[in-house]
Amino acid sequence: MSSITRPTAPCHVPAGTDEEIVLGVDPHKDVHAAAVISVLGVALHGRTFPTTNEGYSRLVAWARSFGTLRRAGVECTGSYGAALTRHLRAEGIWLAALPLPATARSAVADRLEVIDALQVVIDRLDAALARAAKEDPRVKALTALPGIGPLAALIILAEVGDIRRFPSARKLASWAGLTPTVRGSDRTVRYGHISKQGDPWLRWIMNQAAQTAKRTPPYASCFEQIAHRRGRKIATIAIARKLLTHAYHVLRELDAAQPSKEPCTTA
Structure with a gap:
């Protein structure tokens, strides 16, 4: 995925303050799908990160750019989520395992397929932004x-x-x-x-x-x-x-x- 964070809409983005947010992660073999929500349950942003130490650090830094991060939920902290779980605990973030039922897991999988389908368009727009930045x-x-x-x-x-x-x-x-x-x-x-x-x-x-x-x-x-x-x-x-x-x-x-x-x- 691109390293450029894309906001959804101004009204869903925090005002750059230290308001508390919650991180949710759906771990996979090669990437982890992360989402940031407010304590009121408002979705602020979603993004995927590679399953590497650098990717984990970028995930935490990205989440913290939306506010104060104290809590995170990781679906199935074993297997694919084990390394991320250790990283989050080392950062002092309280964790909760999130076992998902089959219907919820299917809904998540459908949305990830949509994200993958949009990646070509996203990459093209990222390249256009990079060119515009370089030329100005x-x-x-x-x-x-x-x-x-x-x-x-x-x-x-x-x-x-x-x-x-x-x-x-x-x-x-x-x-x-x-x-x-x-x-x-x-x-x-x-x-x-x-x-x-x-x-x-x-x-x-x-x-x-x-x-x-x-x-x-x-x-x-x-x-x-x-x-x-x-x-x-x-x-x-x-x-x-x-x-x-x-x-x-x-x-x-x-x-x-x-x-x-x-x-x-x-x-």
């Missing part, structure tokens, strides 16, 4: 930032469009819904949660990138300081906003180096 110098510049890979860079470019629409980084962050709401009177100003208004895809991809950036200098120290005062959830959002600010300046510098264009209407 903006992608190369954005991927220099921690947490932003080729797919994330392409999503940012697709959602932002012409960077000159935004006169400042704060305008872009506000458009992405990453700025806090403000309530105030003549003497006091109170900042609330982020507005979550604007573009959901841009907000989602920046929060996903922040999951990696918050563990990487120079963002790690900033994350720890904010997390100590306000909590890890708010700190992660702050890193997403900071990362988008840096992405804005990268794109503005590249745009300034290009030949002059017609003026663009601001957002």
Whole structure:
């Protein structure tokens, strides 16, 4: 399977916070079919991984990109699922065996056949994305930032469009819904949660990138300081906003180096 994670829809993707998720795995000889769900039972994403140590590590990292992973269910922890079970236990993840009845196993097998049939189309689209990323110098510049890979860079470019629409980084962050709401009177100003208004895809991809950036200098120290005062959830959002600010300046510098264009209407 491809190494590019494909989201289902913005409303089914977590907001890049530390919300708890649950991992379910159907083990097979050559690949393991994994699914991530919320604690409320909402399906967030599904994907397959090779049955190798690297594949197990990628599976866990992929699941953790959706939130805090403490629990996992593996169908038949013996046989094909034994090695994965040992890996998950070493990661400190609580496990539960999931014996499936024949009807459920048949339904899973049918869905795996559909996934296999779609793989040709998926590979073709992945190749098209890889070509687009390679040909665009903006992608190369954005991927220099921690947490932003080729797919994330392409999503940012697709959602932002012409960077000159935004006169400042704060305008872009506000458009992405990453700025806090403000309530105030003549003497006091109170900042609330982020507005979550604007573009959901841009907000989602920046929060996903922040999951990696918050563990990487120079963002790690900033994350720890904010997390100590306000909590890890708010700190992660702050890193997403900071990362988008840096992405804005990268794109503005590249745009300034290009030949002059017609003026663009601001957002």
